[in-house]
Amino acid sequence: MEPSEIFARLEKQFAGKVSDFKGDVQEPYFSVDAEAILEICRFLRDDAELKFEILSDQTAVDWPKEEKIQVVYHLYSYAHRHQIVLKVDLSRDNPTIATAEGIWKVANWFEREIFDLFGVIFEGHSDLRRIMLPEDWVGYPLRKDYVEQEEYDGISTQRAPLVDKLMR
Amino acid sequence: MNETAQDQDTGFHTEDMTISVGPQHPSTHGVLRFVVKTDGEVISEAIPDVGYLHRSIEKIGEKVTWHGYVPYTDRADYLAAMFANQGFCMAAEKLAATPVTRRGEFCRVIACELNRLASHLISVGTFGQDIGAMTPFVHALRERETINNLMEEICGARLTYNYIRIGGVGYDILPETCTRISEFLDHFAPIVDEFNRLLTGNKIFIERLAGIAVVSKEDALQYNLVGPNLRGAGVKWDIRRDIPYSVYPELEFEIPVGTGHIGTLGDSFDRYWVRIRELQESCKIVRQCLKMLPKGPAISKVARKFKPAVGECYVRVEAPRGDMGFYVISDGSEYPYRVRIRTGSYTAMSIIDKLSKGIMLADLIVLIGSLDVDAPEIDR
Secondary structure, eight states, X not given: OOHHHHHHHHHHHSXXXXXXXXXXXXXXXXXXXXXXXXXXXXXXXXXXXXXXXXXXXXXXXXXXXXXXXXXXXXXXXTTTTEEEEEEEEEESSSOEEEOOTTTOTTHHHHHHHHHHHHOOEEETOSOOOOSSSOTTOOSOTTSTTOOOOSEEXXXXXXXXXXXXXXXX | OOSEEEOXXXXXXXXXXXXXXXXXXXXXXXXXXXXXXXXXXXXXXXXXXXXXXXXXXXXXXXXXXXHHHHHHHHTTSGGGHHHHHHHHHHHHHHHHTOXXXXXXXXXXXXXXXXXXXXXXXXXXXXXXXXXXXXXXXXXXXXXXXXXXHHHHHHHSOXXXXXXXXXXXXXXXXXXXXXXXXXXXXXXXXXXXXXXXXXXXXXXXXXXXXXXXXXXXXXXHHHTTOOTHHHHHTTOOOOHHHHSOOTXXXXXXXXXXXXOOSSSSTTSHHHHHHHHHHHHHHXXXXXXXXXXXXXXXXXXXXXXXXXXXXXXXXXXXXXXTTEEEEEEEEEOSXXXXXXXXXXXXXXXXXXXXXXXXXXXXXXXXXXXXXXXXXXXXXXXX
């Protein structure tokens, strides 16, 4: 199915909850309301003509200028060989969205990584802990305004540039 | 399982043990830890603890130029650096609509498939070693050494190649090197049979693998297993054939899938056997490429100040550990706005918790080895 057809189908089913379809890009995408993400994902997976049984990738992108964090879902269907990209805009101050763990189990780990590096809270997630960084790390490194902490557990993270040292 | 259960026959109290496997453990291939809860030898829960090798490669991508990021992608998976090179370069080319020269494409495929051989050799070799067969590991490493020498001849590096560049490849493959690659392939084909006699057909090896840690097709899709792990579960899916890129559509090769001919479909043996057969397929691909290698420049003209148009793309390549995805966003500047690397090992790790329930502690090692997870690729 062509991406535009997929979008048309969803628009019919979930009027007002999907918007901003972009079809003239490499991977066509559209926006989804944060509240409707679960029902739309479940429909995308279970509908016989769509059958997106694969969550290829789930990640986030920080857009400080627009004051939003975007969670991006890359879906693929082995059965029909089509793909679609979903984007959900969340506020930067309190990014919260329901977990897709119940639909694709792999989302468990993808969401843990997004929580760790972007600070997005996934409601209903079974194991929302930091995955890459230590539990007591401060801040979310993949946000654009992240400032590295100066020391961690009493160990300085700052180093004088090597070149300066040699010049002295 | 109860915290303290009473053994029915003896009346003794038993207690679950919590053991830390790793971070430094010979079978974890990198720095990787499991917190294992066991009842005697039987695992009730194995919680993976990753992140020891997190080098923030995605964040670095936002700070360096497009050309400058290629060497960093090498470090995502050091056993298969060529594929990360290719993935990122393909994404950059797609965004900027940069053409790749035809010779460049063939050089890419030759280098990638040689890299796949090296990576699979490490995978099956160390797998044998984890289970207790030391000799096959040494044999596999010996062959890999020759591939490393060939790689050094092609691009000057043995592990982190930085060979594939935006627009083509860094250096042309010389005719002498082509001869040596073809000599190596002639030598290597019988080695695979030798390897099969040495390890694959070994009774102990088969009994350790067959029927252990079975991945059903549904689980493979739910947990998004990719590459040999997915094909081991009987799903015939290979990015090279199904979402073709580069010159793969012109080449002839088989896609091995698990059949369950020894144990159950989707068990550890199937995943191992897919890798062994992929060794032969990769040899086939390299041979065809050497024959078809066209004349011409190896790299097209690319601006030093590389600035792709505003946009985003998602590119998939079939790495030895499966579908490697690059989600790259450009804001039109000299630096990528966001680089996301989706790797096969990461999703393979997510299934370990489920598969480990109820298996023996020694079989956890088989499970990790058969999924071929690579710690740097998990953490990035």
